[in-house]
Amino acid sequence: MEFLVNQKSITESQNNAILLFVAEDNSLFQPGKDIDEKLNGFLSKLLESKDLSGKAGETHTIPQADGPRLIVTGVGKANEKDVIKAFNASAAALKASPSYNASVSLEGIKVNGRDAAWLHEQLAIALQGTVYKFDECKSKKEEKKPSIEGIEILAGKEMKTAVSFGQAVARGMMTAKRLGDLPANVATPSYLAEQAQQLAAGHDRLDTQVLDEDKMEELGMGSFLSVSKGSIEPGKLICMEYKGGKEGDAPHVLVGKGITFDTGGISLKPGAGMDEMKYDMCGAASVLGTMAAIVELNLPVNFIGVIAAAENMPAGHASKPGDIVTAMNGTTIEILNTDAEGRLVLCDALTYAIETYKPASIVDIATLTGACMMALGNVNSGLFTQDEEMAHDLQMASDVSQDAVWRLPLQDEYQELLDSNFADIANIGGRLAGATTAACFLSRFTEGQKWAHLDIAGTAWHSGGKNKGASGRPVPLLVNYIASKA
Numbered sequence: 001m002e003f004l005v006n007q008k009s010i011t012e013s014q015n016n017a018i019l020l021f022v023a024e025d026n027s028l029f030q031p032g033k034d035i036d037e038k039l040n041g042f043l044s045k046l047l048e049s050k051d052l053s054g055k056a057g058e059t060h061t062i063p064q065a066d067g068p069r070l071i072v073t074g075v076g077k078a079n080e081k082d083v084i085k086a087f088n089a090s091a092a093a094l095k096a097s098p099s100y101n102a103s104v105s106l107e108g109i110k111v112n113g114r115d116a117a118w119l120h121e122q123l124a125i126a127l128q129g130t131v132y133k134f135d136e137c138k139s140k141k142e143e144k145k146p147s148i149e150g151i152e153i154l155a156g157k158e159m160k161t162a163v164s165f166g167q168a169v170a171r172g173m174m175t176a177k178r179l180g181d182l183p184a185n186v187a188t189p190s191y192l193a194e195q196a197q198q199l200a201a202g203h204d205r206l207d208t209q210v211l212d213e214d215k216m217e218e219l220g221m222g223s224f225l226s227v228s229k230g231s232i233e234p235g236k237l238i239c240m241e242y243k244g245g246k247e248g249d250a251p252h253v254l255v256g257k258g259i260t261f262d263t264g265g266i267s268l269k270p271g272a273g274m275d276e277m278k279y280d281m282c283g284a285a286s287v288l289g290t291m292a293a294i295v296e297l298n299l300p301v302n303f304i305g306v307i308a309a310a311e312n313m314p315a316g317h318a319s320k321p322g323d324i325v326t327a328m329n330g331t332t333i334e335i336l337n338t339d340a341e342g343r344l345v346l347c348d349a350l351t352y353a354i355e356t357y358k359p360a361s362i363v364d365i366a367t368l369t370g371a372c373m374m375a376l377g378n379v380n381s382g383l384f385t386q387d388e389e390m391a392h393d394l395q396m397a398s399d400v401s402q403d404a405v406w407r408l409p410l411q412d413e414y415q416e417l418l419d420s421n422f423a424d425i426a427n428i429g430g431r432l433a434g435a436t437t438a439a440c441f442l443s444r445f446t447e448g449q450k451w452a453h454l455d456i457a458g459t460a461w462h463s464g465g466k467n468k469g470a471s472g473r474p475v476p477l478l479v480n481y482i483a484s485k486a
Contacts, residue, residue, distance in 0.1 A: 001127070001128055001130075001131055001147070001148055001149065001150065001151065001167075002149065002150045002151070003124060003127075003128075003150075003151050003153060003163050003164075003167060004150065004151070004152045004153070005153045005155055005156075005157060005159055005160045005163055006152065006153075006154065006157075007154065007155065007156050007157070008154060009034060009154075010031040010034050010035060010103060010105050010154055011034050011035065011038050013068060013103035013152065013154075015068060015099075015101040015102050015103045015150070015152055016068050016069060016099045016100065016101060016102070017068050017069045017070075017071060017094055017097060017099035017101065017102035017103070018031075018035065018068045018069070018070050018071070018102065018103050018104070019071050019073070019090050019094065019102055019103070019104035020032045020035060020043075020070060020071065020072045020073070021072070021073055021074070021075050021086060021090070021106075021109060022047070022052060022053065022054040022072060022073070022074045022075065023054050023074075023075060023078065024054045024055070024056075024074070024075070024076050024077055024078070025054060026047045026052070026053065026054045027047075027054070028043060028044070028047070029106075029107060029108035029109055030105075030107045030108045031104075031105040031107055031108070031154070032072070035070065043070075043072070046060075046062075052072055053074050054074040054075065054076065055074045055076060056074055056075060056076025056077070056081075056082035056085050056086055057073070057074065057076070057082075057085040057086055057088070057089040058073065058074045058089070059071060059072070059073045059074075059089045059090060059092075059093045060072045060073075061093055061097055068099075068102075068103075069097055069098075069099050071090055071093045071094055071097065071102075073086045073089050073090040073093070074086060075109060078109060078110065078111055079111060079112070080111060080114065080402050081402070083109065083111055083119065083122065084122055084126070084402055087122055087123050087125075087126035087127075088126045088129075090104075090126070091126040091127045091129065091130045092130065094127075094130065094148060095130040095148060099148070100147070100148055100149045100150075101148065101149050101150040101151070101152070102148070102150075102151055102152070103151075103152040103153075103154060104123070104151065104152070104153055104154065105153075105154035105155065106119050106120065106123065106153075106155065107154075107155075116155070116159065116162075117158075117159065117161070117162035118162070118400070120153065120155060120159045120162040120163050120166065121162045121163070121165050121166035121169075122166065122402075123153070123163075123166065124153075124162070124163045124164075124165075124166025124167045124170065125166040125167075125169050125170045125173075125476070126170075127148070127151050127170075128166065128167045128170035128171065128174075129170045129173065129174070130148060131147060131148070131174065132173075132174045132177055132178075134177070134178060134181040134469065137182075137183065137186075164297070165297065165483075168292075168293040168296040168297045168479070169293055169401075169475065169476050169479050171292060171293065171296065172289035172290055172291075172292045172293030172296075172472075172475045172479060173289060173472030173473075173475045173476065174289075174472065175285070175288055175289040175292045175475075176282065176285040176286050176288065176289030176470060176472045176475050177285075177469065177470040177471070177472045178470075179192070179195065179281070179284075179285035179288060179289075179470075180278075180279050180281070180282045180285045180460065180461060180469070180470025181469050181470050182278070183278060184260050184261035184277075184278040184311070187260055187278070187281065188233045188260055188311070189228075189233055189234065189235055189236040189258065189260055189309035189310055189311065190233065190234065190236060191260075192236065192238060192258055192260065192281070192284060192288070192307060192309045193208075193210045193236045193238050193309065195288060196208045196210070196238045196240050196288060196291075196305075196307065197210070199240070199288070199291060199292060199295070200240065203242075203295045205242055205243050205244050205295065205298075206240060206241070206242045206243075206291070206295050207240070207241045207243075208238065208239065208240045208241075209238075209239045209241070210236050210237070210238050210239070211236065211237040211238075211239070211352075212234060212236065213225060213228060213234050213235055215237075216235070216237060216348070219328055219352065220326065220327075220328050220330075221237075221327070221328045221348040221352070222325045222326040222327060222328075222348075223325050223326070223327040223328070223333055223344045223345070223347050223348045224237070224308060224310065224328075224344065224345045224347075224348040224349065225325075226319045226323065226325040226335065226344060227259075227265070227310050227312055227319070227338075227341045227344050227345050228310035228311070228345075229317055229318065229319070230265055230266075230311075230312065230313045230314060230315045230317065230318025230319060230338075231310065231311035231312070231313040231315070232313075233260070233310075233311045235308075235309060235310035235311075235345070236307075236309045236310075237306070237307070237308060237309070237348075237349060237352065238258075238284075238305075238306065238307040238309060239304065239305075239306050239307075239352075239353075239356075240287075240288075240291050240304065240305040240306075240307075241304055241357075242291065242294060242295060242301075242302070242303040242304070242305075243302055244294070244298065244299050244300050244301050244302060244303065244486070245300055245301045245302040245486070246302075249302050249360075250302070250357075250358055250359055250360035251301075251302035251303055251304045251357055251359055251360065252301065252302070252303055252304070252359060252360055252361045252362075252482060252485050253303075253304040253305075253306060253353050253357055253359040253361070253362040253363070254287045254290060254303075254304070254305050254306070254362075254363050254364075254365060254478060254482075255287070255306045255307075255308065255346060255349050255350055255353055255362065255363070255364040255365070256281075256283035256284035256285070256286060256287035256288075256305070256306070256307045256308070256364070256365050256366070257280070257281070257283035257284060257308060257342045257345065257346055257364070257365065257366035257367060257368065258281040258283065258284030258285075258307045258308055258309035258310070258345075259277075259280040259281055259309075259310060259311070259312055259341060259342055259345070259367075260278070260280070260281045260309060260310070260311055261277055261278055261280065261311050261312070261313070262277040262280040262311075262312045262339070262341065262342075263277065263312060263313055263314055264312065264314075264338065264339035265312045265313065265314055265318050265319060265338030265339060265341060266314050266318055266319065266320050266321060266338045267321060267337045267338040267339040268314060268339075269339060273463070273464075276461065276463060276468075279367065279460060279461040279470060280312075280342070280367050281309065281367075282367050282456060282460035282461060282470060283364070283365040283366040283367055283454075283456060283460070284307040284308070284309060285460075285470065286365050286456070286460070286472075286473070286474055286475050286478060287305040287306070287307055287365065287478075288305065288307070289472065289475040290305065290475055290478040290479050290482065291303070291305045293475065293479045294479065294482055294483075297483070299482070299483055299486040300486050301482060301483075301485050301486040303482055303485075304353065304357050304359065306349050306352070306353045307349075308345035308346055308348070308349035310341075310345055312338070312339075312341045318338070319335050319338050320335070320338070321335060321336055321337060321338060322334070322335070322336070323335045324422060324423045325344075327347050327348055327351065327445070328347075328348045328351040328352060329347075329351045329445060331347075331424045331425060331444065331445070332423040332424045332425070333347075333423055333424070333425055333426070333427055334420040334422050334423035334425070334426045334427065335427050336420075336426050336427055336428050337427065337428045340427045340428045340438070342366050342367070342368050342438075343366075343368065343427060343438055343441045343442055344427060346364055346366060346442060347441070347442060347444075347445040349364075350362065350364060350442065350445045350446055350451075351445050354446065354449060359449070359450075360450065360485070361390060361393075361449075361450040361451070361452075361485075362446065362449055362450065362451050362452075363390075363394070363451070363452045363453070363454060363478075363481070364442060364451075364452075364453050364454070365454045365456060365474065365478070366453070366454070366455060366456065366457075367455075367456055367457045367460050367461075368435070368438050368453075368455045368456075368457055369434050369435045369438050369455055369457055370434070370457060371433070371434030371435040371438075372408070372434075372435035372455040372457045372458060373457040373458035375408070375435060376406055376458055376459075377458055378458045378459055378462070379404055379458075379459070380404045380405055380406035380458075380459070381403075381404070381405045381406075381454050381455060381456045381458070381459045381473065381474055381477070382405070382406060382408045382435055382439075382453075382454065382455035382456075382457075383395070383398075383405040383406065383407045383408065383452065383453075383454060384407070384408055384410045384435075384436070384439035384443075384452065384453040384454075384455070385407075385410065385451065385452035385453065386410055386443070387450050387451065387452065389450070390450055390451070390452045391407060391452070393481060393484060394452055394454075394477070394481055395407070396484070397477050397478075397480040397481035397484060398477050400480050401476035401477050401479070401480045402476070403473055403474050403475075403476040403477035403480075404459075405454065405474075405477065408435060408436060408439075408455075409433075409436055410436060410439050410440065410443065414429070414433055414436050414437055414440050415440050415443075415444075417429030417430055417432065417433065417437050417440070418437055418440060418441060418444075425441065425444060427441065429441075435455055438455070439453045439455070454474060454477075456473065456474055459471060459473045459474065460473060460474075
């Protein structure tokens, strides 16, 4: 999809669709007024008769015999949520129509606390997102109209940067969604490594290195290997290094959980819904999607993306409950439950990232606990940190991107729930405070660091039904976070 930003009247549009917006009081914004005048008050009459509405996300498509199709959408109270809802609804209506290009102007739409750049960024995310459709595993593709080819945004040239930013975020989300939607027999740890290497091949500032199991064993990553050894698919530690900032500046690091399929191991999960465990690598997918966006934007920042990729399978050589393993930093871990495997691969990935890259900040992202999903549902990702600056920066990025997070407790008092009679630490803390004890586990491997943990178990995918699939979150949050460091 191509975006063209230029400054002209909406009435001069030569495209075959025009996107218009209506306020909550059923009044037209200036572009709608201009079209209404050209149509001799036709839109005003529809508003008076209640055939058009300003209700947030309510969309009406009006074909014209000798003019462009009009797609009219309500923006409700014109707050962040209503405007984003309107943009998504308008984009969906355009996608469903026969139109393949469109013009749009946001003149007159104002959101308290947000500037025009934010509005245009969100519009670009919504429109670019319509391109995504996962059908590459179907033998017969659904017949569909040609993809939307071009969007003409009627605004000043200063909005080009905002549109480009939004487009890059949306493409990063599409990268994450595709990887999450691929089946686990395709998206293996080796496949994730290949995708990271392909991304690096197209960008001079990006270099990708992949550590195999032999190298991890040499480094003493016994915790990571305790998970990957149960599968015929070899584990991979994937390290993407983007050098966009000043030489010598400490990088900001994201570490993603990449369990490409999670059976639970010997602590086997129930069969119902286990197919969704292909999404257990959405933390890794979000790191790849964020890296794709950052390199597209060519941001001046040093940024490292680390992916801990493995399958968690039951086998004769898989880890057993009660086994004790030694992590890269020398900590011994009693594995009480092999289904708490994400923290076992992440702890060694965090240690490696800290020792290798000496980061300015480090954030891990993981579909880590059902407990977080039960607490926050699919609205907020769980945010854990004891660093107030990290909490502030991530919450600011969340606010700007409207990719919601909620801070959960990480007090030291929870640490004792991980006590083990036989090792330095247990990999689970019992029935209580499961999301927090998982974060406590990871905190043992990030002491002295500016570190935060995002539990995306409830937000990374949509379960069941027609919308089943990866969500692309938290790519918007992460791109805005890394961009804030540029």
